[in-house]
Amino acid sequence: MTYPQDLMEKTPPWDSSYPFRFYRNRPQSTAKDDNILYLHWHEHFEIIDMQVGKAIFHIDSHPYEAHAGDLLFVPAGALHVGYNAADEAMEYVAVVFNASLLRVMHPDPVHERYILPFLDGRVPMPAQLFAEDELAAPYRRLIRESTAEFENQNAAYELVIKHNFQLLFALLSRQFLPEKFIDKPAPARHSESFKPLIQHIESHIAEPLSVEQAARMVNLNPYHFCKTFKKLTGRTFVDYINWLRINEADRLLRETEWTVTEIAERIGCGNANYFTKLYKKYKSFPPSDVRRKREPAMKSVPPLS
Known part of the structure; x- marks a missing residue:
């Protein structure tokens, strides 16, 4: 209803x-x-x-x-x-x-x-x-x-x-x-066919992939692909890719010294302003906050002798 x-x-x-x-x-x-x-x-x-x-x-x-x-x-x-x-x-x-x-x-x-x-x-x-x-x-x-x-x-x-x-x-x-x-066996028809697609997305996170291209990889038309993808993952196809990218960006912000622009390019978001907007949408705070929180901890680490 x-x-x-x-x-x-x-x-x-x-x-x-x-x-x-x-x-x-x-x-x-x-x-x-x-x-x-x-x-x-x-x-x-x-x-x-x-x-x-x-x-x-x-x-x-x-x-x-x-x-x-x-x-x-x-x-x-x-x-x-x-x-x-x-x-x-x-x-x-x-x-x-x-x-x-x-x-x-x-x-x-x-x-x-x-x-x-x-x-x-x-x-x-x-x-x-x-x-x-x-x-x-x-x-x-x-x-x-x-x-x-x-x-x-x-x-x-x-x-x-x-x-x-x-x-x-x-x-x-x-x-x-x-x-x-x-008693009914778990539905495996779509889940098995989607495993290679998920692995492809994760290993090629920065590469563009359209709905149509992804649908062809699992032999579905775009409409049924979108419905099945959301049922299996809880997210739309675009949301899922963005979510993976932002999680990878978050890791890079915390573990590397790359600039926001470099990280945006590495995850497939060439525009730093768009990346900042997307990051804030998923994390509820801007990427600059992550770097500010890192600075005190980094300063407290003594230099190697």
Whole structure:
């Protein structure tokens, strides 16, 4: 179902390698029926962790009454809204994340069998897990551990959160994936044919490669190629190449003395201004920030005798 564009939430820029946000909501007003989540939709998944009080959330027109400890799963593209359900304080955490968080760079038959059905919409996530349900406890623990990691932002918190979500979806597959998906061999028709293409892209990262050229390499027309590529990687073809290039550029910024212009040329972005703009889009900060952070560390290293 497609909803009006004016109801689509404009998600703030995030690191495309770790596309998630955690929003802690404590509405100041505590009156029953107060709007606590405005009507909107977005292309990302969302998990609502009800922590204090109770509320009613409507997800694609279906009402769900959530009490403290309950979890609600909002599918990508679902219209949703929330209201306070009592004259009392309430609090919830909204976890918004893109499916690309859980995609893998290389085709993985186990991932395709157990995780991909949730990401591409073939299998719905459970609408609600109740606080009193013992089976909900591991999910709630992973969500709350991830919330704490995001709020504290200690070293490598991004990796911890990504690990937690991979585990969360693995547990979802054990409990909610229908047997027909478990018993069915992982789809390998496209994933196997895409492996040489992925390897080619990684080993020729600076060389131009059009959609049409890539599609011919896997014997698909451009339309079906684009659909299949995004399903396998979680990214469009152009986004995937840019993502690889920026990750390589980030490594070069940290490990070499090459100038920004030299690095831009090495990864196939000849225009330094365009490279800076692209880097900031994917990393949320300019490449000059990386070099500034390196300088104090470099000055503190004693010269070799």
